[in-house]
Amino acid sequence: MDMVSMGLLAAMGALATVAGASEDIESDAGSQSNPNSQVQLAAQVGHPHRIYNKAISGEPPSNALYAAVAAVTASVLMSGFGMSAFFAIAIGAVVAAIFNGIYATTAYMGRNTSQARFNQYVYLDVLRTHTTTIMAHAYITVFCVVSISYIMTASWLPIQHPFPMPLVAFIWGLAIGAIGSSTGDIHYGAEREFQSYPFGAGLNAANSGDIVTKAEAGLRSSIDNAWFCAKFGGPITGMAFGLTVFLDNWRATIFDPATQGGLVVLTGIVIVILFNIYNRIMESRARKRYGPYPEYIGDIEA
Amino acid sequence: MSVAAGGGEAKLDKKKLMIYGIGGGIVGIYLAGILNMAMDTNYFSFLAGLGVIAVIVMGSEAVRMVCAYGIGTGVPSIGMMATGMGLVAAMFGLSIGGIAGPIIGLVVAVAFGYFIGAMANKIIKMNIPVMEESLTMLAAAGAITLIGLSVLVAGRIDYELIMGSVIDTGYIAVLFIAGSLAILHPFNANLGPDETQDRTLVHTISTGALAMIAGGIASIAIIGSAGILTILIAAVVWLWAFRWYFQLVKRDSAGVVGTGLLPKGEM
Numbered sequence: 001m002d003m004v005s006m007g008l009l010a011a012m013g014a015l016a017t018v019a020g021a022s023e024d025i026e027s028d029a030g031s032q033s034n035p036n037s038q039v040q041l042a043a044q045v046g047h048p049h050r051i052y053n054k055a056i057s058g059e060p061p062s063n064a065l066y067a068a069v070a071a072v073t074a075s076v077l078m079s080g081f082g083m084s085a086f087f088a089i090a091i092g093a094v095v096a097a098i099f100n101g102i103y104a105t106t107a108y109m110g111r112n113t114s115q116a117r118f119n120q121y122v123y124l125d126v127l128r129t130h131t132t133t134i135m136a137h138a139y140i141t142v143f144c145v146v147s148i149s150y151i152m153t154a155s156w157l158p159i160q161h162p163f164p165m166p167l168v169a170f171i172w173g174l175a176i177g178a179i180g181s182s183t184g185d186i187h188y189g190a191e192r193e194f195q196s197y198p199f200g201a202g203l204n205a206a207n208s209g210d211i212v213t214k215a216e217a218g219l220r221s222s223i224d225n226a227w228f229c230a231k232f233g234g235p236i237t238g239m240a241f242g243l244t245v246f247l248d249n250w251r252a253t254i255f256d257p258a259t260q261g262g263l264v265v266l267t268g269i270v271i272v273i274l275f276n277i278y279n280r281i282m283e284s285r286a287r288k289r290y291g292p293y294p295e296y297i298g299d300i301e302a
Numbered sequence: 303m304s305v306a307a308g309g310g311e312a313k314l315d316k317k318k319l320m321i322y323g324i325g326g327g328i329v330g331i332y333l334a335g336i337l338n339m340a341m342d343t344n345y346f347s348f349l350a351g352l353g354v355i356a357v358i359v360m361g362s363e364a365v366r367m368v369c370a371y372g373i374g375t376g377v378p379s380i381g382m383m384a385t386g387m388g389l390v391a392a393m394f395g396l397s398i399g400g401i402a403g404p405i406i407g408l409v410v411a412v413a414f415g416y417f418i419g420a421m422a423n424k425i426i427k428m429n430i431p432v433m434e435e436s437l438t439m440l441a442a443a444g445a446i447t448l449i450g451l452s453v454l455v456a457g458r459i460d461y462e463l464i465m466g467s468v469i470d471t472g473y474i475a476v477l478f479i480a481g482s483l484a485i486l487h488p489f490n491a492n493l494g495p496d497e498t499q500d501r502t503l504v505h506t507i508s509t510g511a512l513a514m515i516a517g518g519i520a521s522i523a524i525i526g527s528a529g530i531l532t533i534l535i536a537a538v539v540w541l542w543a544f545r546w547y548f549q550l551v552k553r554d555s556a557g558v559v560g561t562g563l564l565p566k567g568e569m
Contacts (some may be wrong), residue, residue, distance in 0.1 A: 109547075115496060121556055168472075229445075278359060
């Protein structure tokens with residue numbers, strides 16, 4: 001393992017950590033993906049709200065779109081106009097952020113309009129203040145994801161992945177969406193939307209849609225939610241994606257995939273087994289410390 | 303029809319939409335391919351993009367039909383399936399058909415979609431009455447979308463050229479995902495009990511134009527300034543459709559307000 005490969009590996013891990021954190025906050029500021037169903041239900045069970053409803057699709061397809069758009073734009077600028085990679089990726093990320101903003105705006109308008117019978121308004125100030133926040137986070141995510149893809153595919157760098165850059169970016173876009181959706185959403189969905197219920201109570205079907213719509217002062221906005229998720233949900237997603245990118249490339253860096261393919265696969269299996277053991281220990285410790293939950297003793301004042 | 307998922311009364315007949323969608327898509331692709339070849343230029347590539355917008359509108363109506371049966375969270379999956387089915391058929395058609403590739407791709411996609419729909423209903427026993435019909439429409443929409451966007455990027459209906467300029471460069475990634483989201487996003491974004499067909503389909507025109515912009519960006523590397531013309535035309539279509547969509551939002555919503563608290567009487 002030479003120094004250049006080691007440095008690139010560290011850079012990719014760092015970029016992935018930043019991308020994971022910003023991706024999760026981007027999805028939370030818009031209530032995309034899993035927690036979205038509760039925002040959607042809220043008005044229907046009598047709680048109209050001022051929370052952003054960014055129903056673009058699941059996070060994997062939408063992030064794959066942003067990453068692919070940015071990577072294609074960057075690739076066109078580099079191959080067609082000879083632009084340097086840094087500026088090409090930055091411009092590509094701007095184009096992707098514009099796509100993100102358009103999709104987010106139409107989703108907010110459409111979803112709220114389709115709930116007219118429940119008195120759900122379309123608030124234009126929510127659109128103005130939140131869409132820019134969402135776009136800014138999408139820009140950071142996409143810039144990092146496309147940078148990782150560039151490092152993996154550039155002909156003058158040692159990794160030289162056989163796939164073209166847009167395809168690698170597309171796959172990393174899917175991956176970051178999947179990790180953001182599975183890791184970070186729990187913090188927003190279970191703990192923020194339902195913070196009026198006892199911690200760890202789970203979601204009773206009868207409580208569906210009964211999300212918190214008021215803030216410490218005034219009405220809750222999705223920027224409050226982004227602030228909350230930036231404390232734990234975002235960083236933990238960043239760590240998950242950073243570790244995924246780092247460990248996956250680490251095993252291919254310390255062993256040569258061409259001549260030591262078996263060792264690369266074996267290292268991967270060992271990493272997965274170690275993480276399973278670690279997760280199991282953590283889960284049983286958490287259960288011992290916080291559960292089982294006492295009998296129902298009436299609603300706790302929120 | 304399920305109230306939760308939406309799918310209000312359809313003002314536009316689906317048969318009409320199918321004729322406009324498939325007809326518009328095929329005509330657009332062939333006009334682009336033949337005019338480009340005849341004039342030895344690439345400036346007519348945008349016609350394939352306009353055809354793609356027409357067929358995406360049909361695909362969006364198919365998503366609307368099948369998802370109105372209450373598979374709310376399945377909307378993205380249905381859209382991805384459309385282009386998934388379409389990609390296989392499109393590449394098969396182009397590889398064996400030469401200039402007839404788009405037609406062969408369409409025929410294969412239709413058979414493919416019907417077969418998958420029949421499997422879903424007869425073997426998995428989903429028992430959704432419109433399943434076969436919707437998946438047939440979706441596969442056709444997916445195939446024409448991908449063929450159209452590929453012709454938009456490459457400038458010709460030519461398998462070798464499309465392989466070199468769309469698949470090998472990796473631009474297929476953006477065509478695939480932008481095409482999928484153009485088909486699935488409108489119904490997903492307008493989902494709810496007060497969804498209306500015209501609002502969803504007008505929204506589809508704007509997402510179709512976004513797919514055309516994405517294809518146009520990719521095409522700059524292949525056909526140069528003709529790609530910029532594609533982007534400009536797509537941007538005009540997008541702006542027009544978005545303004546129309548906003549008018550329909552104002553028409554349908556409980557209220558489009560600059561700012562404000564929650565409606566009176568609410569918790």
